[in-house]
Amino acid sequence: MDNKSIIKKLKLTIQLMELHEENPFKIRSYQSAVNTIDRGEISLVELDQDELQKINGIGKSIAEVIRSLIKSGTFPLLEELLSNTPEGLLEVMQLKGLGPKKIKTLWKELGITSTHELMEACQSGQVAGLKGFGQKTQDTIIAALEFQASNVGKFLYAEIEETSAGLDKLLKERFGENNVVQVGEYARNHEIISDLEWLIISEDRPATHKQINSIEGLVQNRKLSSPYTWVGQLTSPEITLRFRLCTENALVSEFLIRTSSPEHLNLPITDTETMAHLYRKKPYSSPQEAYEEAGMQYIPTELREGYFEVEAAKENKLPKLVENGDLKGILHNHSSYSDGKHSLREMAEQCRDLGYEYLGISDHSQTAVYAGGLDVAKIERQHQEIDELNKELAPFKIFKGIESDILGDGSLDYPDEVLAKFDFIVSSIHSVLNMDTKKATARLLKAIQNPYTTILGHPTGRLLLRRDGYPIDHKTIIDACAKYNVAIEINANPWRLDLDWRWVHYALTQNVKIAINPDSHDKNTYNHMHYGVLVGRKGGLSKDMTLNALNKEEMEAYFENRKSKIKQ
Template structure:
């Protein structure tokens, strides 16, 4: 029961308290504790009641709750609240834009106790009739419900990675490294995983199935399984899993066919034969040999999407893809100056400890009051601290940046003289997300044309599996970045991965550089960099086209040159 799981349960408790209109002071004690745990740097695991009470924001009653969570995984008061709450309302609580108070109104007014009932009430127009709701709210609920339904059974790559890799190691132990192959979307490092797939080489499927039954994380669905295909679920996440058994003679063929997208396999070779048909009919010693026999350079699994890779493979011009070790610094990070968990010095020390040459700090700008955005006095204070730390930590360097809100009219936060004081600026949209494609595109282009914009942050504002991004004309945005020499961020947070990999190659064609940014709000957020690299690789990103693959001196000169050009 780590901090993340503890806060998750405390948040659910607070939501249910609000749903049942519990005393506001009691609710506040929970929200205060949640904030303290989120902002603190103390692991709650193994702490007793007395030690917990010493943490600011955690009183006696919350300390007792946390101890219960550590011992049982739940707590008495939560169980009491759950007994009073229809089970279906827990799913309703997950709907974006619907707080406990509105859910209480729906429950008591229309007797809604499930997502299904809520959708029916919206479709019949009953929700719009309730005071405080209206047609706009009703339509928003319908969109959220449809979005939730379309994402059932889907997972972020990062969320399933540990379980998948652990099981893969177990399979290798059972069958041997050369007899086990990950295939499907996971092998291509797709951002969303609906099903994880393996291929096992064997002449004896029954023996394979018998060995699989010894692996505890796997739960077989015998109804959907067949003599050569094991189907079921993996682990607590209820992730769909499929394990195909194939003979040694067809193992490589199946690897090729099951690790590529349909578009990749349908791509025609020089004689018009679809690549998939060629792979199915031939006899190959390895995947590399198969591509060579087809007259193609070897295509790594993450590129097998049917985008640009076949044309480049025919000419032997596939790029040398970016690797995590190529990155020299970490840009777009937050500290306690705004809504980060760790101080500027803590963020810098850990960045240096990880072997990076520089840190780009870019806390929220003043308009983002909800995230502790920096007023001008705070900007001056932070920049003074950066100067002191740079003297202490040289040759490591902290670059002074800001994540400037792109305002509704497309202008940037702060007057020009304040913008000019930063080394670099990440320009991002955080509010007014309900826009048409035309409005969103125009708003972004105006920000891109602002000479102070260095990097365009998370271009669509999407939150994978939670919120669709605002619609934009990607080509127009990328073209504007090319014209104004603006870098585009690949936000490495697994919830974002924005810019989407499908547009990385187009950006590179237009000579637009990309920056792998973790948008880290705490030290461990740095480890999200790997997911940004995976996203970039899927789009063909190279070291040369990655901004933060530059060394500390080169990127310092890059920032200085941009600022000099503004003065001209």
């Protein structure tokens, strides 16, 4: 049990208490404890009962709950609530847009205790007939159920990264460092992973199968397996595994095939030959040799998706892809001035200590009341603190930014005289997300046309595996960013990774700069930059086209140049 696990259990308890209409004051005390733990830095596991009670927001009863969670993973109230709740209802509680009151109505009035029963009730129209629901709510529930079903067994890249690395290490220890290579969608750095796949050199396939089956936590699916492929699942997390067995002579060819999408494999390189033909042509000593055979540039693994890479490689126009070390600063971050966990000083010092030259602070704007958005007085206090910290922390620099909400009509939520006080503006949509393509595109276009917009933040507002983004006309938006010299963000939060990598190349062809930002709400998530870099690389992003690959002096000049044009 760590702090994160404790918070998860407490949040489940709050949901169940709300479902069963427990005392609201009791619910509030649990929520207060969650907020305290989430914002705190101290590991609760190391504290005894008395030490826990000394933390503001954690009383005696919550301290006892935390100690019980640390010892056993549960506590009496949670067990009681779970025993009074049908197991399938826990799945229903995970659906977006369904609060405890509506779930209780579904449960008590329609007897719904699972997502399967809920879908049937929606399809028969029973849900629309309930008081307080209606057709629109029913349609929203159906969409949420379909979205949930489509993502069963899928994981974020970041969620499965540690598991993948652990398995890779174990397999190499078991079969030899040079006899195991990871392939599949994970090797191509996909944002969502549905299975993990490796190649294993094997001269005795039955013996290799036996060795794989001896690994703890792996369960084979014998119906899907064959002599050449072991198919099964990890017990935790429950993700599909594939181990493909091949000879040493075939390893390079198999690696090229298994690290390529079907679309890439079908791309032609001559009138009679595709990429698949090239990879199968003969045994190669290295992946690079296959490309030399065809007189092409080497195509990095993450680019083998069937978009632009083959034509570019044939013309020797593939760029050197951006790397983590190319980034000199980060521009979209939140401090405790709005909904961030850490102070401005803490955010800046951590950024500096990680080797960056600058930090762009861009707290939420005044419309985001739920996130402590900054009114004018707060902005002035923050800017004063930034000026003081810049003197103290020099040559490191904090740039004055804001994440300005794009309102329903596309305008930003400060007047021009306030926007003019910032070095840069990240313009983002956070509210009224239920839009069609025409509305969403028009809303973004107006924000892009605002001369103060420097960066378009998380363009579609998506949350991977949680909700789809609002639909936009990507080409129209990118073309507008090119016209008005607005950079587009790759939001590196693993749940967002927005702009989608599939549109990065088009942005680059239109000479639109890309800003990779972690959208950090605490100093410990700067490492999310890594995931943004992976997305950029998949789209063919180079250092030259990455906005925050500019050093501090170059970034200062970039901001000043844009602002000078506004004044003209």
